[in-house]
Amino acid sequence: MDFSSTLRQLSKVQKPPRGVSVYTRFVNRPVGRLLAAAACRIGLSPNHVTVVSALITFAAVLAMALYPPSHALGQWVALALLLGFALDSADGQLARLHRSTSFSGEWLDHVVDCAKFLGIHMAVLISFYRFFDLPRTALLLPVAFQFAAVLLFFGGILTEQLRRRRGDLPAGPVPPPSTVRGMALLPVDYGLLCLSFLFLGSPKLFLALYVALLAAHVLLLPAFLAKWFRELS
Numbered sequence: 001m002d003f004s005s006t007l008r009q010l011s012k013v014q015k016p017p018r019g020v021s022v023y024t025r026f027v028n029r030p031v032g033r034l035l036a037a038a039a040c041r042i043g044l045s046p047n048h049v050t051v052v053s054a055l056i057t058f059a060a061v062l063a064m065a066l067y068p069p070s071h072a073l074g075q076w077v078a079l080a081l082l083l084g085f086a087l088d089s090a091d092g093q094l095a096r097l098h099r100s101t102s103f104s105g106e107w108l109d110h111v112v113d114c115a116k117f118l119g120i121h122m123a124v125l126i127s128f129y130r131f132f133d134l135p136r137t138a139l140l141l142p143v144a145f146q147f148a149a150v151l152l153f154f155g156g157i158l159t160e161q162l163r164r165r166r167g168d169l170p171a172g173p174v175p176p177p178s179t180v181r182g183m184a185l186l187p188v189d190y191g192l193l194c195l196s197f198l199f200l201g202s203p204k205l206f207l208a209l210y211v212a213l214l215a216a217h218v219l220l221l222p223a224f225l226a227k228w229f230r231e232l233s
Helices: 003-010 022-041 046-066 071-098 103-131 136-166 179-184 190-199 203-232
Strands: none
Touching (some): 003 022, 003 071, 022 071, 046 071, 103 136
């Protein structure tokens, strides 16, 4: 298939848009579709795309931990994280296109995703310690963010797997997604966290954005956990 034909085929194997933020729906998945089509054209497998996503993401994580904040560094880190996020969408789209989804591929994808959450907030902690003029108590912020983000990720994945095993995931036509819900989920979208690093060169602004996103995670975490528990009860 040529590139255009591959894109058309990929548009038919998209995940349902319900339960995701407007960034994931309107930006990350479409960019991921383009990357999946390009990966298909050059013969990459879904696991290859997952590994490339990890390499790009962790290059940004290491740069953030090793180098002092600057506008140039922040722009590069944000771009690399966003590209890694789009590739994370591309690997699943490519697997569905080829009908090659596997337990090992899904395992690799989720392990890499979890490592990204851990790595990013560890890098923020190191950057805060080395380069920011902050009280020592501020080092608890990335720790708290890491805790909330990983718990949200693990809880969501585990709920989906248990519901799939029980056979109660929705079947048939999916109702249209709610734009209001998509906007409400934006503060806990990984893409928004990636975008916040654009302001890494302005420490006070970056800190304010980071704390705001942390607050959103902490506030929404109990609601998500309660919702998932009810769904499985």
